Amino acid sequence: MPHDHHDHLSPSGHPYREDDDTPLSYWQTMEIAVRELLVEKGITTPADIAAQIETMDARSPANGAQVVARAWTDPAFRAELLADASAATRDMGFDIGPLNLIALENTADVHNVVVCTLCSCYPRNLLGLPPDWYKSRAYRSRTVREPRAVLAEFGVTLPDTTTVRVHDSTADMRYIVIPARPEGTENLSEHELAALVTRDSMIGTGLAKLP
Amino acid sequence: MQHVRVKPMMPPGHVRTPHYLRGKIGVIERSLGAFPNPEDLAYGHAAPALPLYRVRFRLGDIWGEDTPHPDDTLDAEIYDHWLEPADAP
Amino acid sequence: MGGDAAGPVPTDQHDFSLWEKRVDALMIIGSAKGYFTVDGLRRVLEDMGKDAFESMTYYERWIASVNQNLIEGGAYTTAELAEKMDEVAKRGATYGDAAQAT
Structure with missing residues (x-):
């Protein structure tokens, strides 16, 4: 499916590196897996992760x-x-x-x-x-x-x-x-x-x- | 001016004392208070708080007097158990 | 590393990608929840050795360390990670496809 990169602008207005369209790497696979496991285990939530990213982006x-x-x-x-x-x-x-x-x-x-x-x-x-x-x-x-x-x-x-x-x-x-x-x-x-x-x-x- | 030497120990594992300062002599720039020992925290253990100091070294005392600008300085934070009293270099 | 000879300081700069920002967030959250400390993060980074510094990017090293610390801290097991990574890898060929579930 086509990816709309306008959804992927950082607050600075710069695009994120276009990792969406590059081949999935082993370490990206690990990041997705770790994140989903932490959510499934009730250790964190997608909203908490997004909020943490927003907090750091604002600095x-x-x-x-x-x-x-x-x-x-x-x-x-x-x-x-x-x-x-x-x-x-x-x-x-x-x-x-x-x-x-x-x-x-x-x-x-x-x-x-x-x-x-x-x-x-x-x-x-x-x-x-x-x-x-x-x-x-x-x-x-x-x-x-x-x-x-x-x-x-x-x-x-x-x-x-x-x-x-x-x-x-x-x-x-x-x-x-x-x-x-x-x-x-x-x-x-x-x-x-x-x-x-x-x-x-x-x-x-x-x-x-x-x- | 209290002179201290960084102990020239070479243990394995995670320590926050840079190799390039081991055995070098500096002066206490300030005391920072007590902080949990990172050598314990790194392994998930409860960590006693240890005094932490900022120690100031002359670049000449680290790298030798033939280093450019030997009177420029390097400050680093060193935990108490890595320091011992010393005479001025 | 301090004091070693090295070439000129590189000046290239990249904006952090979404997956890198997520790794950073997972480190903050994992330590805030008490599963490990920044010292544990550093220990594993150091234990990965000098080759890893050259062969892996900054946040590749970080996710490797965050994962090992979370397993050591009991957040999940190696078996659970293995199954989940296998499932994720089958979702698609790109990060966008594989991360779509979340």
């Missing part, structure tokens, strides 16, 4: 951008964020579940960058799922050894006077980088500032955009 770097913009404009919030980033983001109204979040502030002297060498730990409950490169062997291997070379591949070149701090998410904490606020943004609103904050700037492989 995106735009959430983190709002947090960063607030930190740039509200000194009290910035202090709260640096002291307890989980509490500060919850206070902004974000449902981050059990996420233990630490905020790392970039300054003229310090540039932070986040990696998970053991797997793919990422503040997914705030920013959504990590980009593919974050999960790659190359990023996970090299960032802890030659961070400046990795940053250069992302177009970020730092002066020798800046200390690079790499953060390996090895256990229970997750990290969000607060990029430095670009110069010339004094008159921008919080909303306009948030538009300058990219996903990569909150991982540390990018800088905030210039207005």
Whole structure:
């Protein structure tokens, strides 16, 4: 039967990969089987699974951008964020579940960058799922050894006077980088500032955009 | 500045201490509180909560002084039972 | 993996497909229901070895691990999985056809 791909747009408006029309793989077969077994056993329901997918789809770097913009404009919030980033983001109204979040502030002297060498730990409950490169062997291997070379591949070149701090998410904490606020943004609103904050700037492989 | 060494142990199984830090010396950056031991959780066992620390290492102390920018740093979360007191490197 | 030599960081990006999002959801739900923890997920991923990292995609590895953890946690048996996978595979040649029942 023909498949109507308009039913398969992600909330970002991008099509899902067209797995409906590719040959069924062994692992896809397993996913269907596991899902149906969990439903038959009463462990979950199709509605719960759909709701979980919707919850994760609704999380995106735009959430983190709002947090960063607030930190740039509200000194009290910035202090709260640096002291307890989980509490500060919850206070902004974000449902981050059990996420233990630490905020790392970039300054003229310090540039932070986040990696998970053991797997793919990422503040997914705030920013959504990590980009593919974050999960790659190359990023996970090299960032802890030659961070400046990795940053250069992302177009970020730092002066020798800046200390690079790499953060390996090895256990229970997750990290969000607060990029430095670009110069010339004094008159921008919080909303306009948030538009300058990219996903990569909150991982540390990018800088905030210039207005 | 409290210096600690990551124990150079090499057990099999699931642990959250990266290989590249074993035997390396850093300083406690902050205490994070107590968290269930992932080495027990990984096998479905009840897990006692253990103190967890963020430990900061100089890249030069991990990879050698000839590494580019040896004063850049690496922070990692390490559980208490993987750490022992140490002198500054 | 940390500290190993490797080539340039790849820049390709794909939007997650529906079956991948379902795997992600099954991991969250399976752990929320107490059948396993994220640490159990990681243990099995690591036990799959280095070859699996090269030969399987991210969510292929995840469904393999989620499944093993669910069996270990007693959610269903290997025999039940085998029968169900056999039934699913006979439904059609594509994911869309095989997943239609749900």
